Amino acid sequence: PGKPTIAVIGGDGIGPEVVTEALKVLDAAWGADAYERVDYDLGAERWQRTGEVLPDSVMAELDTADAILFGAIGAAPGATDIPSGLLERGLLLKLRFAFDHYVNLRPSILYPGVPTPLSEAVVGGREIDFVVVREGTEGLYCGNGGVVRAGTPQEIATEVSVNTAFGVERVIRDAFERATQRRNKLTLVHKHNVLVNAGGLWRNRFEAVAAEYPQVTTDYLHVDAATIFMATDPARFDVIVTDNLFGDIITDLAAAVTGGIGLAASGNINPDRTHPSMFEPVHGSAPDIAGQQLADPTAAILSASLLLQHLGEDARAARISEAVAADIAGRGHTKRSTAQVGDALAAAVS
Amino acid sequence: PGKPTIAVIGGDGIGPEVVTEALKVLDAAWGADAYERVDYDLGAERWQRTGEVLPDSVMAELDTADAILFGAIGAAPGATDIPSGLLERGLLLKLRFAFDHYVNLRPSILYPGVPTPLSEAVVGGREIDFVVVREGTEGLYCGNGGVVRAGTPQEIATEVSVNTAFGVERVIRDAFERATQRRNKLTLVHKHNVLVNAGGLWRNRFEAVAAEYPQVTTDYLHVDAATIFMATDPARFDVIVTDNLFGDIITDLAAAVTGGIGLAASGNINPDRTHPSMFEPVHGSAPDIAGQQLADPTAAILSASLLLQHLGEDARAARISEAVAADIAGRGHTKRSTAQVGDALAAAVS
Ligand SMILES: CC(C)[C@H](C(=O)O)[C@@H](O)C(=O)O
Ligand SMILES: CC(C)[C@H](C(=O)O)[C@@H](O)C(=O)O
Numbered sequence: 001p002g003k004p005t006i007a008v009i010g011g012d013g014i015g016p017e018v019v020t021e022a023l024k025v026l027d028a029a030w031g032a033d034a035y036e037r038v039d040y041d042l043g044a045e046r047w048q049r050t051g052e053v054l055p056d057s058v059m060a061e062l063d064t065a066d067a068i069l070f071g072a073i074g075a076a077p078g079a080t081d082i083p084s085g086l087l088e089r090g091l092l093l094k095l096r097f098a099f100d101h102y103v104n105l106r107p108s109i110l111y112p113g114v115p116t117p118l119s120e121a122v123v124g125g126r127e128i129d130f131v132v133v134r135e136g137t138e139g140l141y142c143g144n145g146g147v148v149r150a151g152t153p154q155e156i157a158t159e160v161s162v163n164t165a166f167g168v169e170r171v172i173r174d175a176f177e178r179a180t181q182r183r184n185k186l187t188l189v190h191k192h193n194v195l196v197n198a199g200g201l202w203r204n205r206f207e208a209v210a211a212e213y214p215q216v217t218t219d220y221l222h223v224d225a226a227t228i229f230m231a232t233d234p235a236r237f238d239v240i241v242t243d244n245l246f247g248d249i250i251t252d253l254a255a256a257v258t259g260g261i262g263l264a265a266s267g268n269i270n271p272d273r274t275h276p277s278m279f280e281p282v283h284g285s286a287p288d289i290a291g292q293q294l295a296d297p298t299a300a301i302l303s304a305s306l307l308l309q310h311l312g313e314d315a316r317a318a319r320i321s322e323a324v325a326a327d328i329a330g331r332g333h334t335k336r337s338t339a340q341v342g343d344a345l346a347a348a349v350s
Numbered sequence: 351p352g353k354p355t356i357a358v359i360g361g362d363g364i365g366p367e368v369v370t371e372a373l374k375v376l377d378a379a380w381g382a383d384a385y386e387r388v389d390y391d392l393g394a395e396r397w398q399r400t401g402e403v404l405p406d407s408v409m410a411e412l413d414t415a416d417a418i419l420f421g422a423i424g425a426a427p428g429a430t431d432i433p434s435g436l437l438e439r440g441l442l443l444k445l446r447f448a449f450d451h452y453v454n455l456r457p458s459i460l461y462p463g464v465p466t467p468l469s470e471a472v473v474g475g476r477e478i479d480f481v482v483v484r485e486g487t488e489g490l491y492c493g494n495g496g497v498v499r500a501g502t503p504q505e506i507a508t509e510v511s512v513n514t515a516f517g518v519e520r521v522i523r524d525a526f527e528r529a530t531q532r533r534n535k536l537t538l539v540h541k542h543n544v545l546v547n548a549g550g551l552w553r554n555r556f557e558a559v560a561a562e563y564p565q566v567t568t569d570y571l572h573v574d575a576a577t578i579f580m581a582t583d584p585a586r587f588d589v590i591v592t593d594n595l596f597g598d599i600i601t602d603l604a605a606a607v608t609g610g611i612g613l614a615a616s617g618n619i620n621p622d623r624t625h626p627s628m629f630e631p632v633h634g635s636a637p638d639i640a641g642q643q644l645a646d647p648t649a650a651i652l653s654a655s656l657l658l659q660h661l662g663e664d665a666r667a668a669r670i671s672e673a674v675a676a677d678i679a680g681r682g683h684t685k686r687s688t689a690q691v692g693d694a695l696a697a698a699v700s
Contacts, residue, residue: 117468119468161511193435232467248573251574257581
């Protein structure tokens with residue numbers, strides 16, 4: 001078989017900057033000639049220039065890649081010509097849905113030496129290392145719903161959360177599997193006391209799969225309570241499984257308590273490998289600091305590590321994540337540029 | 351006019367215990383003969399005994415009260431005979447919806463001396479005092495949705511978020527009014543880049559009302575970003591307005607960062623006074639610690655203060671909240687019983 005193909009979508013704002021550093025480190029750990037790289041020009045700027053968000057022909061090409069490295073999308077705040085959600089729904093979520101990224105994997109590790117907003121009483125001496133398995137293809141993200149009498153005092157807007165036994169069970173199963181490879185603890189997060197339909201389905205699929213994994217200790221938290229524990233006792237978590245929207249919310253919080261979204265990597269994973277998986281930092285395009293070499297590329301670099309792991313390059317993936325951990329531990333108060341962080345990590349892994 | 355009537359629903363678990371203390375303090379600040387008190391026996395235990403959740407006749411009676419003081423509902427974890435959501439939807443949410451509690455008001459204050467999970471770097475020297483105006487009668491809480499092919503591998507469960515211009519505009523207007531009485535800053539929290547229908551409605555109503563309040567500085571945060579700021583810079587907030595579910599989530603987090611849900615009070619307010627408003631601690635029934643005098647009644651006591659304020663008894667309301675602030679500042683590490691906290695505060699306000 002030929003070399004694997006990595007599709008690269010830098011996107012907008014700080015996206016291209018952090019992806020540049022991720023590729024630098026990828027090349028150092030893996031070799032620039034170990035893979036075929038194809039760059040895609042997508043995002044706000046392309047839309048403004050051409051009116052295109054994600055042409056079908058580009059979708060078809062991306063679908064032939066072995067994995068996708070994604071930066072961030074989202075226009076500058078001034079760009080009011082871009083309808084809200086156009087790029088999110090038309091590009092990022094379109095890829096997640098079309099490529100069946102039903103496992104949105106978001107690890108959270110509090111590396112030694114990393115500043116956290118939590119007090120020493122909460123984090124001191126504890127190991128904080130958990131992973132959120134966020135469902136990626138259903139729920140409120142499916143884009144169902146609509147507006148009637150738009151712009152009138154009688155406007156009604158709806159959003160429909162769609163949850164299927166098929167979709168819920170497969171992601172729960174994936175989470176149980178991951179738990180067995182970690183500390184055998186799995187927490188379901190939902191809000192079944194209010195969202196009784198979806199909550200009932202999540203609970204009954206969770207219980208059904210749990211019966212197959214007697215070695216895994218399970219518990220349940222309402223999403224509101226989960227945010228409390230995230231702030232007061234994040235060390236309690238090992239693996240969390242939750243729906244698309246709750247996962248979106250608690251992973252940003254998880255990133256905040258483990259050192260900020262500058263460090264939070266994610267994988268949009270298709271475990272069945274029927275389409276390419278996609279790896280991206282949890283952070284957004286941060287247009288306010290774009291182009292100034294101020295962004296921390298660590299999240300993008302860790303996303304490249306997840307990508308390597310997905311391609312079976314476990315040793316190289318580990319080399320990157322270990323280099324990151326060491327680098328973070330040594331970070332003082334001197335601010336480095338985006339490229340300086342990338343250079344240091346590239347040097348460390350080569 | 352006769353004395354105002356206060357309906358009291360202690361509920362389950364620690365609910366009755368904390369409400370007992372709230373009434374003790376209310377009586378001390380206001381006088382036991384200043385109001386007519388009517389107790390209602392509702393919650394898990396009544397349902398188990400009688401099969402009734404909230405009979406129509408009780409609803410009609412409650413509707414004649416001037417205000418309601420509510421403890422908490424929710425059965426012990428062992429009580430698997432109670433269907434999920436039965437009490438929440440059938441009692442608490444039924445009251446919020448039927449009595450048109452469209453402003454779910456949740457103040458968050460970090461009192462001096464209160465332990466917070468946040469580091470000194472985040473909270474040190476800053477005043478953290480904000481209020482969340484959570485919409486209370488719409489969104490995903492309205493109970494629309496359903497299940498098809500329940501219990502089969504083809505099960506589909508839906509939840510529908512319903513948002514009306516009427517409902518969204520009135521709560522936004524209330525939030526702007528509150529901002530003018532505080533520090534003139536209002537943050538809208540939503541997720542309009544994904545929930546484009548509901549998000550569009552919230553944004554356009556927000557912008558329309560903002561035009562009438564030029565003195566109020568506004569900003570917008572996606573709900574995921576809002577959780578980050580809650581953990582890293584809660585002092586940035588003054589008034590937040592958001593929908594029912596996002597409000598549920600961020601107010602638990604807000605409570606956690608400002609000292610825990612043992613201190614978080616709330617008002618389910620009908621600003622038009624077409625039905626009684628209802629005041630309750632944000633915490634739940636905590637069945638694991640019920641009946642042991644372990645619960646902190648402060649949240650219930652502060653809820654009684656909000657109740658007094660709603661009835662126009664501002665001076666007495668302030669006496670309670672000031673006594674609470676003083677008590678909290680003096681709290682050492684000695685653990686007091688539920689009744690001891692109530693006794694101390696009753697003594698302080700009488
Ligand atoms: C940009 C946005 C659509 C996205 C999401 O909501 O999933 C982001 O917040 C994320 O978490 O990846
Ligand atoms: C008990 C539950 C229905 C309720 C809610 O979700 O509103 C609670 O969490 C709250 O915040 O008051």
